[in-house]
Amino acid sequence: MTLNDARIAQQGLDTTHGAILYLEEISVVFDGFRALNKLSLDISVGELRCIIGPNGAGKTTMMDVITGKTRPTSGTAYFGQTMDLSRMSEHQIAHAGIGRKFQRPTVFEQHTVFENLELAMKLDKRVRPTLFARLSSEQRGKIDEILKLIRLNGSEQRLAGLLSHGQKQWLEIGMLLMQEPQLILLDEPVAGMSDAETARTAELLNELRGQHSIVVVEHDMAFVTEIAQQGVVTVLHEGSVLAQGRMEEVQADERVIEVYLGR
Amino acid sequence: MLRKLFLIACLCFARAGYAGIPPDMLAPLAGDDPDARVAAIAAIGALATDDATRLLTALQNGDVYTTPDGKLYIVTDDKAYNPATGAITAPPDGIDGIMINNRLRGAIEEALSALKMFSPDRAQRLAAVTELQKTATLAQAPLIEKALAREQDAEIRELLRLVAATANLQSPQAAKRKAAVEALADSSNANLRPALQAMLTSDADQNVRVAAAHTLQALDSRLARTEFVGNLFYGVSLGSVLLLAALGLAITFGLMGIINMAHGELLMIGAYTTYLCQLAFRRWAPDALDWYLAAALPAAFIVTALVGIVLERTVIRWLYGRPLETLLATWGISLILMQAVRTIFGAQNVEVANPAWMSGGVTVLGSLVLAYNRIAIIVFAALVVAGVWLILNKTRLGLFVRAVMQNRRMAGCVGVSTAKIDMMTFGLGSGIAGLGGVALSQLGNVGPDLGQGYIVDSFMVVVLGGVGQLAGTVIAALGLGEANKFLEPVAGAVLAKIAILVFIIIFIQKRPQGLFAMKGRSAE
Amino acid sequence: ADTIKIGILHSLSGTMAISETSLKDVALMTIDEINAKGGVMGKKLEAVVVDPASNWPLFAEKARGLIAQDKVSVVFGCWTSVSRKSVLPVFKELNSLLFYPVQYEGEELEKNVFYTGAAPNQQAIPAVEYLMSKDGGGAKRFVLLGTDYVYPRTTNKILRAFLKSKGVKDSDIDEVYTPFGHSDYQTIVANIKKFAAGGKTAVISTINGDSNVPFYKELGNAGLKATDVPVVAFSVGEEELRGVDTKPLVGHLAAWNYFESIKNPVNAEFIKKWKAYAVAKKLPNAATVVTNDPMEATYVGIHMWAQAVEKAKSTDTDKVIAAMAGQTYKAPDGFTLTMDATNHHLHKPVFIGEIRPDGQFNVVWKTPGPVRANPWSPYIPGNEGKQKL
Amino acid sequence: MNHPSLFSRRAWTGIVACAVVLAALPLLNLFFADGHALHVPSYMVSLIGKFMCYALAALALDMVWGYAGILSLGHGVFFALGAYAHGMYLMRAIGREGVYQSDLPDFMVFLDWKTYPWFWSGTDSFWVSLALVVLVPGVLAFVFGFFAFRSRIKGVYFSIITQAMTYAFMLLFFRNNTGFGGNNGFTDFKRILGYSISAPGTKATLYLVTLAVLLGALLLCRWIVTSKLGRVLQAVRDSESRLMFIGYNPLWFKLFVWTLSAVLCGIAGALYVPQVGIINPSEMSPANSIEMVIWAAVGGRGTLLGPIIGAFSVNGLKSWFTGAFPNLWLFALGLIFILVTRYLPRGLAGLVRKEQA
């Protein structure tokens, strides 16, 4: 455990001003290409925010910045009032309470479904506790519960690498739930799911609403409409916010139709 | 010594017509009293006849034979020439070659170079003057000045001027010494340092001491510059050797991801192919022997490429997607190849000679010798890199190769025969290793262990440059070469090598993906 | 048993195979030769060949195996000093016999070992004396160039002390080491050239066999000729030169106790037998095989051992050791060599040879007769009076 | 890659049986005279003692390679440092029985050194040397690993710098002036803790200690890999970045197993010196470290018994072949390596498991 780790662990999350995530003037430049261009955004505690926008708008890049995968070229990113995400490493950010599902499903392919969930479980993730960790029956129960939720019960002893594309998506969502993060980032959670499954996912998100702050990126408009409800939908374009508002509003926005929805 | 040289000087101009070499001059040569032999050589040299030159040259080349009763013959092409009489006969029975040792060889060279200073052949004069630079003494000064007076060639004149000055350093007249010292301010001859140093502290004349200090300073700064340029060259040269050794690996390992522990053995096979080509030329085309490399290059490429293809088809192809296992299999291959060569060619090294045009070197900046074989290898490395770069980046084959290595399954789905590309890529990497082997054969041992000496360095070069990055491999090889060559004079070869390794470790901390790291998402 | 087993412990693979393989072959030839004459004490000799693969701990393991498992009476083997050091404890523990055929640094004397190669005073010192002589070029400055291991280090330590005793200043001695397998001698050759600018210089090379080719090639290309800066080598013999283009090397020197080019009937016979053996056994490159000093030392060693066994009428280690003292053998080097009564080293003649274009040596100097070994060099302080076991 | 059947009942039986047989060998050697049917030659005992040291090193290596996916091409350095640390004690235990009859080891006398250099201080104590056996490789591994893992050096990049490390150490130890006996290293030991090192009883003891350590290490490693930490290590191997996104810091996990592995390797080296009787810098040559990898690969990487089986079989074959077919053994060994990779992707251990399945 480095000093930095210790500091963050002690600190805890400060959301006194009601927002859990602040992005301010974030720019990310790759060899001259601006993937994010002075993007500012904040997410309130308990909010479910949908983000849409054309391919290449910078949605995934934004998540990369939040989770520490990509360092912003300029701008600041804060988790709560006090945690400067740009100074934290990936594991510190995760530890502080941000969980993410990737656009392309990424699970531990050589581990079983069960182990994937076990590894993700919210526990002390330092070396010594990990060495001596043994699952309690309560923890087992929790895993079983999630297994049911993601409909992989019965497959818990299969290697995750052998799952189909859609099953991996679900497993990743399950891992996210095991982590019990305060802020959940979902990059295209229903890609590759059938309409029925999409509906179930929407249900699930609606259940989680309020308990966690959630950011969802999706191209499936029906799904977005379903979960956005009366909340704010943000449209990104060329690295910055193009439009923001309730779903009907953005859907009616000429510019959004032009660059994203099509006629 | 002094008298001897005056003799030479006088006789040079009074060139007699044909007269055999007096037998009493020849007799000591066949004897075994070293002092008498040295004296005889000087005396023969002093004759300054064509026969004398011929005899001395023959002696140098080991073409002089003696009969048991002490008669001398120059034997070439089954003809015996009697230098005492001028008669040409068949070689008599029972003749035995006359051995010379270093001391005699030195004496012969000295005699010949004095003779050659007046040779009509420019190259011979140049060689003679260059030789004299090392040894010029006051006694030779009049002779040198005469030569200077006759010399037309500007370059040789300049050299002669320096040689004359060198000789005059020991002049008893202070003015002459001073003039000599000043003239030498343009010299880059390190051999002058001790003499100048001595003058600096102990010359009787104040002016000479001042001049000596000045010249010494000029000389030293020129030597320092020469040394710097020398190190630069040595670095490029070492770098190009590393590059040639590593380039094949940059393909088989860098591109294909095979931890190819048998890479060194492919280099070795290339070198042995060179050896076989040389043997073939010796046997069937001795006149063209100097060009055996022209045949060795394609031969080595083809042979190692074929070996590579066989290995790929029989072993490696089962291991795609299991890169770590390739370490084990190729280690086994390496053991087998080494032992096979040991069984066929013996455990000893075999002889691979540099062609004549690659022997020796060109002198630049006065004293720096750039060896021809090193220059040739630098040029060759540049050509091979250019070729590989063209193949990989400018041809369809190169595109397919890169595609297959990145995503074998999808490459198949778009219609690329991955098996064929795998085979060709491994063949190409192996073939290039073979070319590297040809180059290595020109510098060092050709033996069963040849490859073992390069395998670690090759991996370091490829990894330091960034796996799969041709440009990185080139820079890494040259960088390591230069670093090594600038450290070695300071730290010695052992510590320099350690320092380089430590440097690699630290460097990778800064660039954990090598010099030319792939950035962004595509790197994952 | 009706045969006497003999262990042969030379690397047939790995880096040392280059040098050691031919020692194995010459040992087998010698054993055949002895057997053809009826063997020893009426029993045939039986060779047990193992491959310690240039791996020093494996030398110890194989030595133990030969002695304890195969029950050999004597072992002929080792080349590098470290391999010898590694097997020594085994020979001592199991009280067995090793014949070591290579020139080495001295500073050792073991009851269980017979040293048939040269000690420093039988090779290095005479070579330097020669270089300092008028015929040798009258060298005033010396570059001691070696591979970084114990043999060169020790030899150079002795030579430095020796040179000092001859009035050579420290500033006229340059000591340079390269790692094993070093192959880039550009800098070193440039430095030699620089050093040589300060006066008549000779290089004393203890470079390990492998690095010699690149060294000499560089030397030739840099235009340093034997007449300018002669190099005398202690590890370069006919076998090493087989793999070299010798034209640029002509005139450089080597010091040994035997050269193939020495003319005498015993040597002629030895060479003839070896060539015939190579052809008969289809050794690789049989047409170009050569003999060299360690091969002669092996040959002499085996014969002397056989004589000692005959004399002792037993292969018992202690009895053979006793019988070895004062053994003589008419060796290919042209002299009758004697095993010293007390120090287990051979009395050997010293030859200095210049490299010829054909890869053979032209003897330019030799001692009048065999020289007794001083394994404990008098030039190393504290060695006084340490000449016996 | 999860091994509930890692040590099946049959595997346990096998381990216990092997341990009993191995433990019996030196006793059979001591108690039955040469010529008796049950006599085991000392040569055999010392050979197997050596193999057990190799097996321990291979096991240690496989902990980092097989489980955490960190391929070290420099484990020879830890092995050798452990051996040198212990060798220093053994050298000093020679006392004045060296050729120069000095308090200093012969090579120091030879270098004209008058006293021990600082880094030899305390090594006359057996216990200090034992501490060094653990500390020297451990600290080196910790420091090296800390920086390398912190810089996120992975894959071949890590492998190559470990190779550079061992190579640099080899060159350093080759230098006589470094103070570890140069090329010759340490040899000609006389006694350990006052007992003659060549006495049969001492040898049997060393052998049994080695066996005990090997078994202990096997159990320790088993405990680790079956714990949750073991699963984290495997996750490091398969997808390190994913692991970070769920809140683990891979640095400490890697450092833990890396350092542990180095220490085990050092211990293997320390057990090796007195039994083999020599330690010198060639143990640090890159090729030696690669051979350790080969043992693990032949036996089966990512298993615990695999590396042990691999070390025994490769070295056993090598010992046998070099004596039985001195001219051909490289062909045979090379071919075996190729065949194992081709037909036994999970190594020899995979063969056993396949039969069980």
Added chain:
Amino acid sequence: MLQVEKINQYYGSSHTLRGVSLELEKGKCMALLGRNGVGKTTLLKCLMGVLPVSAGSVKLEGRDITKLAPHQRARAGIAYVPQGREIFARLTVEENLLMGLATHSGKKAHTIKGEVYELFPVLKEMLHRRGGDLSGGQQQQLAIARALLAEPKLIILDEPTEGIQPSIIKDIGNVIRLLRQRGDIAILLCEQYFDFAHELADQFMVLSRGEVVASGVQTVMNDPEVKRHLAV
């Protein structure tokens, strides 16, 4: 054009495809539907030759291609857009497109037709960026473009709309429609986005646990009986 007869496939001991048969004609588009993990991707891989079948046969234009390797099938005229995009991450976008021309030769092998840029303008902008650096949707577009460039007789699309923005989904729909209308190409479309599939397909097939549980022409696709197999 494509005839698949009773193919079976196993992953180790699990029976993933059970006697799947299908027939697809030139100029027709078939939608392949089914829940997660029923074997859709597996079936497509078997058709492409990436996975071997244990029984059954695959015929293209009457020619048996069951035993052919993927590259031979590609040359026989099949193009494949796999699930998960599978673009060549370290090749540039342009080089990725050139790979789509791998089955062609001569001048044709070097000319990327402008049509693909009209369909996916973003590719033209990013011609020299590495494929792996593209956003998910951009990669998907690249994968489709690559397959189109091959000018195949049969194009296999595994969830081509995944991760693509709505306006471009419409464009892709238009392209598929166009291809279908041209009539010289058969299209096999595996799609979770029901409306999209419904709009484009001439016929459909539903898989469940490796078996064909429903199939027919487009008009019956909306039957509750069919939909039942898609519900969770």
